[in-house]
Amino acid sequence: QVQLVESGGGLVQAGGSLRLSCAASGRTFLKYTMGWFRQAPGKEREFVATISWNGGRTYYADSVKGRFTISRDNALNTIYLQMNSLKPEDTAVYYCALDESIGYLRMGVREYEYWGQGTQVSVSS
Secondary structure (H helix, E strand, O other): OOEEEEEOOEEEEOOOOEEEEEEEEOOOOOOOEEEEEEEOOOOOOEEEEEEOOOOOOEEEOOOOOOOEEEEEEOOOOEEEEEEOOOOHHHOEEEEEEEEOOOOOOOOOHHHOOEEOOOEEEEEEO
């Protein structure tokens, strides 16, 4: 089993920044693709960003490209999401997730097997 715990959410004004963290435990973290997703009230959960096992490849949703950066520290079993130039439409619960299919960068919610509990990000205008 894998446990994922997000932290770092909060309330920020538009144009501000936040850094989310996701700590993994219970399994070797090193070889798996990791991702960030978000879900706004009344909307489906959507892909935000994903990162390969060694951090060498990343992929972003168009809506966050150029503003968000995903990274990982395998020694700490942690991934991060640096969010800059935040907009009110970024308001959502943010989730990290682990994909057991080694070697792929995938964007589908159903393709990730393990999820954290989420952390709330609220951006005021």
